[in-house]
Amino acid sequence: MKKIKLVRTYGALPTLTKKRTDRKNPPGQHGVAKQRKKQSQYGIRLAEKQKVRYNYALSERQFVRYVEKAKRSKQLTGHALLQLLENRLDSYVCREGFASTILAARQLISHKHILVNGKVLNIPSYQCQNGDEIEIKQSMTHMTGSKGKSQVIRFETNRPQIELDVKERLVVEYYSRK
Numbered sequence: 001m002k003k004i005k006l007v008r009t010y011g012a013l014p015t016l017t018k019k020r021t022d023r024k025n026p027p028g029q030h031g032v033a034k035q036r037k038k039q040s041q042y043g044i045r046l047a048e049k050q051k052v053r054y055n056y057a058l059s060e061r062q063f064v065r066y067v068e069k070a071k072r073s074k075q076l077t078g079h080a081l082l083q084l085l086e087n088r089l090d091s092y093v094c095r096e097g098f099a100s101t102i103l104a105a106r107q108l109i110s111h112k113h114i115l116v117n118g119k120v121l122n123i124p125s126y127q128c129q130n131g132d133e134i135e136i137k138q139s140m141t142h143m144t145g146s147k148g149k150s151q152v153i154r155f156e157t158n159r160p161q162i163e164l165d166v167k168e169r170l171v172v173e174y175y176s177r178k
Helices: 003-010 041-055 060-072 077-086 089-095 102-110 138-144 168-176
Strands: 114-116 133-136 152-154
Touching (some): 077 089, 089 102
Antiparallel strands (some): 114 133, 133 152
């Protein structure tokens, strides 16, 4: 789907695109003119799951793996799921401002411009741990506007979780009913 159509459907997706839409019209040829039926409980859960999935730009298969991993954890499933998604390297690089979107962050990582603990890492799904030092290569500092100095950021998990307005309970319910 086109990014702007996703934003119109699910609301603001801060890590997927910086585009905003002020329109109240849902996507489609005629928008509100065509009366929509009340959404079912399944439809509400599906929309919430898709919102999270598109925000992190994950395939369905990747997302299912994260849900299964969250179910195995000892924490609340919804909280564990968001924690796993936020601990991804591409998500952290985007959140810290090295890249404007999660897709740009993936490109930086896959092109080997990001160092984790002093080593080049090109795996966007790498799970960052507390104390990991994440920095951008010296040759790429002009991209972040840091005047030739490479920025070193220590990874900490006690940050606010997510900018996205999401009800993770509905995402867990969606997968529990399958």
